[in-house]
Amino acid sequence: MTEASRLSVTSAQPAKMTSQASRSPSSNYDTFLRLLATQLKTQNPLNPVDSTKFTEQLATFSALEQQITTNKKLDSVLSQFKAFSITNAAGHIxxxxxxxxxxxxxxxxxxxxxxxxxxxxxxxxxxxxxxxxxxxxxxxxxxxxxxxxxxxxxxxxxxxxxxxxxxxxxxxxxxxxxxxxxxxxxxxxxxxxxxxxxxxxxxxxxxxxxxxxxxxxxxxxxx
Incomplete structure (x- = not known):
């Protein structure tokens, strides 16, 4: 296998792993970043990652980031709802x-x-x-x-x-x-x-x- 071919295979692997990382956004967020950075470092300058695939990965990263932010906001809303529920129920005492x-x-x-x-x-x-x-x-x-x-x-x-x-x-x-x-x-x-x-x-x-x-x-x- 030539050096260019080896690098091409190496750069293609993170794209598959990122789809797995997205299954658990809060726990795999850092892993996604490391894989993306590694892909950029190890790609062959003469044969870089296809721009379409790279754009897809960036879109996945953006969606992952938004999902984590949404989850945090939902947790905050749920916490406030619980506080309101117990405060409201206190009137039953x-x-x-x-x-x-x-x-x-x-x-x-x-x-x-x-x-x-x-x-x-x-x-x-x-x-x-x-x-x-x-x-x-x-x-x-x-x-x-x-x-x-x-x-x-x-x-x-x-x-x-x-x-x-x-x-x-x-x-x-x-x-x-x-x-x-x-x-x-x-x-x-x-x-x-x-x-x-x-x-x-x-x-x-x-x-x-x-x-x-x-x-x-x-x-x-x-x-």
């Missing part, structure tokens, strides 16, 4: 809310600051209630009210054997069937006073005692 959900927290002594209500869309013949711990194990089960409408659920925080359950998250499950054995639609809600607001992983959570509720799940709020 002290308010009593009702939110769609069935997972609640139990504190020491088997107590909870969260009240649960389940609703039946129609009259049921049989309603089975159960409580599962954070691992999905059923720790308590019993029968529920069968009439149409809302029913408050009260649990003393004790398992099937009468022992107080340890602190943690628990989930209420409701299974209702009518006289024909068909399932009756149910809805479970959490009720309580908001004590704090926290933000994480792009969502804003309202704390009802130890129970965390997604702000978007709130369907009712009272002073």
């Amino acid at each position: 002290g308010k009593t809310v009702t939110a769609i959900g069935n997972t609640f927290a139990i504190g020491s002594g088997g107590t909870s600051d969260t009240k649960l209500t389940y609703s039946l869309s129609g009259t049921a013949k049989d309603v089975n209630l159960s409580i599962a711990d954070g691992r999905g194990n059923i720790v308590w089960s019993g029968k529920g009210e069968t009439s149409t409408g809302n029913h408050d659920f009260v649990w003393n925080g004790k398992d099937i054997k009468g022992k107080t359950v340890p602190p943690g998250d628990y989930t209420l499950k409701v299974a209702a069937t009518d006289a024909n054995g068909k399932a009756v639609a149910t809805t479970t809600t959490l009720n309580g006073k908001v004590t704090a607001v926290v933000s994480g992983q792009g969502i804003t959570l309202l704390e009802i005692g130890n129970t965390k509720v997604d702000q978007s799940a709130v369907i009712r709020m009272t002073a």
